[in-house]
Amino acid sequence: MKSINDRSQDIGPFVSQTDDAIIICRCEEITKGEIRQAIHDGMFTVNEIRRYLRAGMGLCQGQTCGKLVKNLIARELNVIPDQLDPATSRSPMRPVEMKVLGNEEVAHV
Amino acid sequence: MSKHMSKYNDVIIIGGGIIGNATAYYLAKKGLSVTVLEASKDIGIGGSSRNGGGVRQSGRDTRELPLAMWGIKNLWPGLSEELGVDVEYTQKGNLRLGKTAVHQKILQGLTDKAVSCGLDVRMINGDEIRAINPYLSEEVTCASWCPTDGHANPLTATLGYYKKARELGVRFITEAPCFELRKIKGVIRQVVTPDAIYEADKVLVAAGFDSRKILATVGIDVPMMPLKMECLVTEAEPPMFLQMLGTADADFYGHQSKHGSFVFGGSSGFEHLNKDNGSPISSSIGASCTCRGIIKYFPALADAKIVRAWAGWLDDCADHVPVISPVEEVPGLYIACAFSGHGFGIAPAVGYNVAEMIADGHSTIDLSALRYDRFKPKQ
Ligand SMILES: Cc1cc2nc3c(=O)[nH]c(=O)nc-3n(C[C@H](O)[C@H](O)[C@H](O)COP(=O)(O)OP(=O)(O)OC[C@H]3O[C@@H](n4cnc5c(N)ncnc54)[C@H](O)[C@@H]3O)c2cc1C
Numbered sequence: 400m401k402s403i404n405d406r407s408q409d410i411g412p413f414v415s416q417t418d419d420a421i422i423i424c425r426c427e428e429i430t431k432g433e434i435r436q437a438i439h440d441g442m443f444t445v446n447e448i449r450r451y452l453r454a455g456m457g458l459c460q461g462q463t464c465g466k467l468v469k470n471l472i473a474r475e476l477n478v479i480p481d482q483l484d485p486a487t488s489r490s491p492m493r494p495v496e497m498k499v500l501g502n503e504e505v506a507h508v
Numbered sequence: 509m510s511k512h513m514s515k516y517n518d519v520i521i522i523g524g525g526i527i528g529n530a531t532a533y534y535l536a537k538k539g540l541s542v543t544v545l546e547a548s549k550d551i552g553i554g555g556s557s558r559n560g561g562g563v564r565q566s567g568r569d570t571r572e573l574p575l576a577m578w579g580i581k582n583l584w585p586g587l588s589e590e591l592g593v594d595v596e597y598t599q600k601g602n603l604r605l606g607k608t609a610v611h612q613k614i615l616q617g618l619t620d621k622a623v624s625c626g627l628d629v630r631m632i633n634g635d636e637i638r639a640i641n642p643y644l645s646e647e648v649t650c651a652s653w654c655p656t657d658g659h660a661n662p663l664t665a666t667l668g669y670y671k672k673a674r675e676l677g678v679r680f681i682t683e684a685p686c687f688e689l690r691k692i693k694g695v696i697r698q699v700v701t702p703d704a705i706y707e708a709d710k711v712l713v714a715a716g717f718d719s720r721k722i723l724a725t726v727g728i729d730v731p732m733m734p735l736k737m738e739c740l741v742t743e744a745e746p747p748m749f750l751q752m753l754g755t756a757d758a759d760f761y762g763h764q765s766k767h768g769s770f771v772f773g774g775s776s777g778f779e780h781l782n783k784d785n786g787s788p789i790s791s792s793i794g795a796s797c798t799c800r801g802i803i804k805y806f807p808a809l810a811d812a813k814i815v816r817a818w819a820g821w822l823d824d825c826a827d828h829v830p831v832i833s834p835v836e837e838v839p840g841l842y843i844a845c846a847f848s849g850h851g852f853g854i855a856p857a858v859g860y861n862v863a864e865m866i867a868d869g870h871s872t873i874d875l876s877a878l879r880y881d882r883f884k885p886k887q
Contacts, residue, residue: 406551406680441674442667443682446550450557450663451593453767458743458815484549490790494743494813501799 403478406441410476413439423471424464426457434468438475445469445486458494461486517543517679519866520699520708522686522722523715525556526662527844527851529669530859531712531866536676538867543706544678545699547685547718552666554716555851558788558820559662560739560761560773562752563853564602566629566654567618569829571877572854573625578873579857580656587660587856593668595660596766600750602657603641605805606650611756615652622654629654641749643808659752659763662852669859686715688725689841696726696840710866712842717823719845726838731826731883732846736779738794740817742809744768759801770812774798788819822849832858832878834865842866843880 402408419432429452442451445468454468455461461468465485473480491500519535521528524546532542546553563584565576580599588595606615615631622629632653638644640653674680689711690698699706713719717734745768754761762772776797795817803810825831825846835841844862851858861871 404549404682404684406674406682407677440671441551441680442671444550446553447667450552451667456816460815489816489818490795491814491817494815496811496813497742497799497803498810500814501796501803503796503800 403443403476403482406443410439423467424452424454424457424461426459426463427453427455429454429464431471434471435475438472443472443476445472445483448472449486455486460489517541517706517708519543519710519712520545520706521712521714522699523547523554523713523719524551524670524680524682525554525714525716526552526666526669526855527556527847527858527862528712528714529666529673530855531714531844531862532678533669533673533676534860534863535867536673536678538863540867542673542678543708544673544680545684545686545701545706546680546682547715549682551670551680551682552663555820555822555847556666556855557663558739558818559852561659561662561763561765561771561852562602562657562754562761562850563597563599563660564654564657564752564754564850565627566602566622566652566657567604567754568622568850570621570625571829572850573622573627574873575854575857575861575875577625577627579854579860580658583856583860584658584660587665587668591665591668591672593664593671594766595665595668597658597660598750598763598766599656599658600752601640601653601655602752602754603637604652604754604756605637605644605648606756607647608649612650614756615650619652627654628656641751641753643748643806645805645807648805657752660852661765665852665855686722689713689722689838691726691838694839696838710840710842712844712862712866714844716845717821719823719843723843726835726841728835728837728841728843728880730831730843730846730880732823732831732848735822735824735849736782736788736819737773737775737822737849738779738790738798738817738819739771739773740795740798740814741772742770742812743815745770745812748808755801755805760798760805762802769815770809772798772802774801788821790817790819794819822847824848826883830854830858830878831880832862832875833880835880
């Protein structure tokens with residue numbers, strides 16, 4: 400079993416760091432400290448952090464912070480970042496108004 | 509392949525969705541040792557993180573309604589405090605909307621049934637509807653109104669139960685797909701995964717529609733099929749309304765979350781024919797179709813931007829009602845699956861009552877109408 404799959408493993412206590420207040424997810428304003436605390440709450444994957452804190456769920460859908468979150472998890476769990484999957488990408492590629500997405504009209508040229 | 513034999517537990521739960529996590533939490537609170545095995549890398553990757561967040565009683569089958577009503581009365585109001593995570597429970601009522609005489613008839617039928625079970629739900633007209641939710645279009649002429657229904661955040665509720673259960677000592681193991689159950693001397697004993705065999709006195713199968721394959725290894729069948737459903741979410745909007753919404757036509761359902769985004773679910777009518785059957789991937793037509801449905805009811809949302817769409821599976825039962833039951837043929841084995849698209853709202857009540865069933869042999873709510881052996885061929 401890869402250690403990361405055992406959610407009861409001892410990752411040590413949460414120790415606050417001087418830069419815990421910096422913002423990692425700018426869209427949803429989630430700090431480094433909040434993300435580190437979530438890892439200590441048991442959120443060991445990028446998807447779990449996203450669902451627990453909304454980091455990466457805002458307008459840019461994690462395009463900016465995804466990698467940072469992954470690195471924070473890797474450091475806290477003491478694994479290499481490549482062992483972690485990125486968050487699932489979802490359509491649409493960029494925000495689209497309902498009236499555009501729902502438009503049935505086809506403009507024939 | 510030599511398998512590592514894992515240490516013994518009181519209970520093994522197969523499936524780390526909200527049902528497995530909630531049951532694990534209530535069992536741990538009773539002092540039992542519990543291991544949860546989750547097939548995927550993420551806790552809560554199934555329907556539990558993909559649903560519309562409805563916590564509703566109205567519209568539910570009379571066999572399921574007692575659980576829904578009990579959970580809303582006894583567990584949901586204190587859940588954020590109990591788990592130490594904001595589950596965003598909002599109890600501001602449910603409007604099930606209609607536009608035609610046919611809709612009115614459907615809604616009246618559902619309302620009459622719920623009233624006979626003691627639920628406060630009633631039919632209201634267009635003016636009464638717009639007094640509750642002024643954003644609804646004039647096309648909406650009737651609705652059933654259940655003031656005690658509501659919604660919550662499925663992501664934080666599912667992971668909140670996980671976090672709290674983990675704190676109480678429940679062991680969670682990811683990437684541990686169970687592919688076989690084994691009896692020893694006529695009772696359940698072993699849960700087999702690719703890496704290890706786990707042993708326990710009692711086993712709960714709570715693996716969504718995959719429960720069917722797992723249960724088949726001890727000769728038990730639950731008649732259910734996977735059914736794909738799609739959802740979408742908008743960017744954060746200013747607060748507009750707090751009710752949960754649905755329609756008689758089932759063209760969409762949803763709510764505005766505490767964050768400000770609108771979470772809506774809907775269907776295109778082609779779900780059962782989807783070419784991607786096998787993985788829950790949103791189709792090219794699903795979100796567009798749902799948007800058209802929403803705009804007809806809420807013209808004001810036409811400019812709201814969709815930031816994300818996704819799909820998930822329902823574990824749709826033959827009679828669209830869950831199976832929550834001990835299994836007589838396999839002493840020590842329990843089932844909680846086939847939620848048919850409404851397992852989130854009742855999840856706390858299910859977890860609580862299944863924990864009682866496993867630990868004490870009986871539960872607060874009588875679950876006998878939800879037994880696994882209720883399915884009979886036609887006469
Ligand atoms: C789009 C959509 C909208 C919905 N809307 C609502 C709503 O508004 N209100 C409501 O009440 N309900 C709703 N539901 C239903 C609700 O989401 C589910 O009923 C509920 O989440 C069921 O929880 P669960 O734990 O049984 O299943 P899941 O969350 O699916 O969990 C099952 C878990 O078992 C794991 N698993 C599978 N096979 C194995 C194996 N072999 N070994 C180990 N683990 C395994 C899976 O990976 C999964 O994590 C909706 C569902 C969908 C898909």
